Amino acid sequence: MSRTSVLALRLAGPLQSWGASSRFTRRTTESAPTKSGVIGLLASAAGIERGDDTGLAPLSALRFGVRIDQPGSRIRDFHTAHHGVTGASLPLSERFYLADAVFVAAVEGEHALLTLLHEALRAPVYLPYLGRRSCPPSEPVDFGRYEDTTLENVLASVPWQASAWYRRRHRTPESLTVLRERTATESAESADVLCDQPVSFDAAHRRHALRTVVTTAVPTPLPAGGGSPQDAHDPFAALDALENESA
Numbered sequence: 001m002s003r004t005s006v007l008a009l010r011l012a013g014p015l016q017s018w019g020a021s022s023r024f025t026r027r028t029t030e031s032a033p034t035k036s037g038v039i040g041l042l043a044s045a046a047g048i049e050r051g052d053d054t055g056l057a058p059l060s061a062l063r064f065g066v067r068i069d070q071p072g073s074r075i076r077d078f079h080t081a082h083h084g085v086t087g088a089s090l091p092l093s094e095r096f097y098l099a100d101a102v103f104v105a106a107v108e109g110e111h112a113l114l115t116l117l118h119e120a121l122r123a124p125v126y127l128p129y130l131g132r133r134s135c136p137p138s139e140p141v142d143f144g145r146y147e148d149t150t151l152e153n154v155l156a157s158v159p160w161q162a163s164a165w166y167r168r169r170h171r172t173p174e175s176l177t178v179l180r181e182r183t184a185t186e187s188a189e190s191a192d193v194l195c196d197q198p199v200s201f202d203a204a205h206r207r208h209a210l211r212t213v214v215t216t217a218v219p220t221p222l223p224a225g226g227g228s229p230q231d232a233h234d235p236f237a238a239l240d241a242l243e244n245e246s247a
Contacts, residue, residue: 003111003147004110004111004150005111005114006149007106008106008154009104009106009121010102011104012101012138013136013138014099016097016130017096031068031071035194036208039062043056045124046059047126056200058109058110064151064180065181066180067105068176069162070100072100076094077097097135111147114145118142175218177216180216181214191213194210195208
């Protein structure tokens with residue numbers, strides 16, 4: 001029997017955008033990272049080219065889940081562009097983003113594959129981004145590989161990853177929302193369906209399949225001592241201190 005592992009990622013940045021149903025000039029974002037977006041990030045780090053459906057298949061088969069540690073705010077941007085050859089204006093488009101959000105994403109699968117992906121995250125062939133190329137992460141996304149455990153256990157035990165400024169301004173929640181693929185023993189009646197199961201990232205024939213998603217909640221796992229793992233480096237701490245002094 002092959003060993004299984006779980007690879008965790010911390011997805012945080014000024015902006016993120018995880019589209020699952022964008023059409024034409026309206027590019028929306030889901031409230032949490034999609035499987036297609038995270039698998040694309042891993043495939044990019046491993047150097048799997050967009051048209052390599054065979055190389056993508058093992059990654060798509062990984063079981064996926066995500067925990068919402070800091071929901072962020074949805075913002076809208078209007079995007080204009082011009083044709084590179086003719087200079088003609090292209091249609092105005094709406095693009096939606098999540099600002100100041102933090103998520104813990106995880107994939108579960110065969111130990112050897114996740115070991116390779118873990119190494120790829122530490123030395124990526126192509127730099128990762130959070131749904132769109134214009135959304136770089138604020139720090140490395142690698143959050144560790146866990147052996148002989150399950151997706152559920154990792155998402156329930158990894159310490160709460162909200163930013164230090166967010167923790168100071170908000171009361172610690174009793175629980176965190178988890179969106180994950182259902183197990184074989186769970187009923188499909190209580191699951192939602194999302195079209196974000198990657199089949200092909202080929203630019204001309206990009207394809208996704210339907211995927212069942214179960215929404216659960218886990219008690220907020222605080223770090224040892226109740227502190228934040230980001231307390232050592234908070235670029236907004238000085239601004240918060242000035243704001244408090246002037247209040």
